[in-house]
Amino acid sequence: MSETRLHEAGPIPVYRTDRALRDSIWIKALLLTLALTFLAFFLFLPLVSVFVEASRKGYEAFAEAVTEPDALSAIRLTLLVAAIAVPFNVIVGIAAAWAIAKFNFRGKSLLISFIDLPFSVSPVISGLVYVLLFGAQGFLGPWLKANGIEIIFALPGLVLATVFVTFPFVARELIPHMQALGSSDEEAALTLGASPWRTFFTITLPNVKWSLFYGVLLCNARAMGEFGAVTVVSGRIRGVTTTMPLHVEILYNEYNSVAAFAVASLLAGLALVTLTLKTYLEWHYADAIAATKRH
């Protein structure tokens, strides 16, 4: 039949595509080499050197450096600050993203700009702002002192500075995703008789759970690693207001580099755990992620 004869036509000339392919392989190789070299020198090498440096004087020295009271206090404080700042930013971040993505109101673009403010302002300045507001010579300082409330050089100050610096992570992840999803899923749930709360917890939140999860991971990583803003409000009272990054810096300034790198390796380890967790979940739930992101 004529249809089958069509398929029996001579071999399709392939040299063209072949040559085109060879060209792109060179470009591919070049780009890959460039990217990998950069990664090796600027990311991987420093990371490895942290662990190498930390273990240079053996396990004993490492264990001592991370279990001395000041180090333990720094670890505890870091975890505590993150444990307060991250949930707070998750709740406020979800609320802000929801308002921006699902509603139209006056000052919406202003709010979006404000969410980015912590990214554009130097962390040192955000720390200083809190000192100006709540410090002894600050705006609210005398009143706070009179009422016996300590903010600067204490835990509340550390939490405030961390909240400020890490605020954009959750909201930034959620806004574009929620905007892309639109409101029709929620509208469908509401017309089916679901209450607003039920709609939020069974529809809105599951729809964005992966973006939310990334946001939380990034927010947490930054909350534990934040240095600039925290250093200003902490006053560096050793063993009292020093978080892990501050503790590392103090040790380093004392030329105690093994201890500094030992504590630093804990922070780096945390980052690696975060990364591994993210990669594992991405790999394990690739289908689910694709499904929720597809529109």
Add this chain to the structure above:
Amino acid sequence: MSVAVTVESIQKTFANFAALRGVSLDVQPGELVALLGPSGSGKTTLLRLVAGLEQADGGRVLFDETDTRQLSLRDRRIGFVFQHYALFKHMNVASNIAFGLKARPRAERPSRSEIDQRVSDLMELVQLKGLERRFPVQLSGGQRQRVALARALAIEPRVLLLDEPFGALDAKVRKDLRSWLRDLHRRTGHTTLFVTHDQEEALELADRVAILNEGRLEQVGSPDDVYDHPATPFVCEFLGEANKLPVKVVGSQAFFGDRPVLGGLQQNQGGPASLYVRPQHLRIVDEAPLSLPGVVEDLRRNGAVRRAEVAVQGLAKRLDVDLASQVAPARGERIRLRISHGSLFAAA
């Protein structure tokens, strides 16, 4: 179960765009009504207003005697099928359909086994048995559409509202689903409003068609009614093709130039008018008192019918003429056309 829907002089403005400017519409219980219009005509806004997803700036919507402003979204009990279905992506088909039942307050919620039974019945109704555990991404467009419909039907809605129900489907699936939906409506008898921009779909499916343009209702009537007796030039041009002839009405006759082309007119005020004639209402005749001479310029096939393009002196645009199967004019042939039916509108 199904209610009558009464829309009373509804107005709605978005920012500074008037989406609806005083629309009134009565829908009988169990009736299937199409809201037809070009994009931006306000048809989707009207549907969302009936659903309660938008608030009207003026006017009101009644379900039977109840003003819907007194009803919460839940109490309205409407089944809404969204244009892109809005299926819950993280739930399988069965959970999607059961959502409305599970979302009821505890006192009204059916038991687990009742919900399962209802889901199973609905799966049967929409012919998706066996796909309960699939997720929306694993379904074809037509299947998703039916899941969305089953989900809306699960809450035993008093009114069914469909937003461009076939808009996202390819032509073949559209046709199948169209007749399937018509059957389903006949069996379930829900008061149904659906939005479409496809006039063929509206005419084929609906008991009555409401044609909207720029936020106003142009005409409401049965498909035959609106197609054969359009109330406005817009309706005439929107529902299928029409040739437009500038004529002058004198007495009971319409004149093109000084040639009478249509007679037996009643209720006309005389003077200049536009005569709209559909291609199938032009016939090639040998000789007749009321006829229009022209030259066949081109012959084409338009789906099932053959079509001639006829140039008429004094008319810039050629006339489209559907040819009866036994008629075969040649290109360049001089012919005469008789108008068997036309719609006359006083010139604006």
